[in-house]
Amino acid sequence: MTLSPRAPLGAHQTKLTAAAAVCDELQKPVHELADRINAETAALRGDEAAHAALLASEAAAVFDCTSANYVAKIAAAKAQVERRQRAIATLQGKMAEVEAPLRDAQLSASIAASRTEALIANVIAGEVIDDVLAEYFDSQRKFAQAEAKARTLAGECVRRKWMSLAEKVHVSINTTPPARWNDQKFPDWPAFIAALASDAHAAVPAVLS
Numbered sequence: 001m002t003l004s005p006r007a008p009l010g011a012h013q014t015k016l017t018a019a020a021a022v023c024d025e026l027q028k029p030v031h032e033l034a035d036r037i038n039a040e041t042a043a044l045r046g047d048e049a050a051h052a053a054l055l056a057s058e059a060a061a062v063f064d065c066t067s068a069n070y071v072a073k074i075a076a077a078k079a080q081v082e083r084r085q086r087a088i089a090t091l092q093g094k095m096a097e098v099e100a101p102l103r104d105a106q107l108s109a110s111i112a113a114s115r116t117e118a119l120i121a122n123v124i125a126g127e128v129i130d131d132v133l134a135e136y137f138d139s140q141r142k143f144a145q146a147e148a149k150a151r152t153l154a155g156e157c158v159r160r161k162w163m164s165l166a167e168k169v170h171v172s173i174n175t176t177p178p179a180r181w182n183d184q185k186f187p188d189w190p191a192f193i194a195a196l197a198s199d200a201h202a203a204v205p206a207v208l209s
Helices: 006-064 067-113 116-159 163-175 189-196
Strands: none
């Protein structure tokens, strides 16, 4: 029994779904650390502003000879800034650790996804093209049969000297515009191929009347 080309596509889509789930899971600690780094960075700006304000106050207090009152406060503020900076550096180190497996998983998922087009093309080649061509050539044969029927009838009318009947057939054949393929309704191939990218069981579209 020949394996349907949709089977490998379906298996591929299952792998893609699993790969996406792995990426989603690996993104969680990245997002959590990013939130913590953002919060710590915002707090650091506040600490730095407080430290700068104390320095400015100390400078102003020099004229009042009370600058000594700021020494301990400035030291504490500076220590707080340094603690915040160390905390951010630690979080950034952890970020590098959790980002590495995420990048690897994303690369693997991207490489896997690059095979999707080829698997879709296999479905088109295995299930669609032959049927479309068979319908095309069948229509050509039917047209040839209908033309033979009309022209041989006209020929028989001529043989019997029924010229008005023969003329009717010939005039109709020669003056009626032929059907043009680009004036016809056709299946929505782009939508079908797009659907196959996520659904291996997508139905081949019919011509909508």
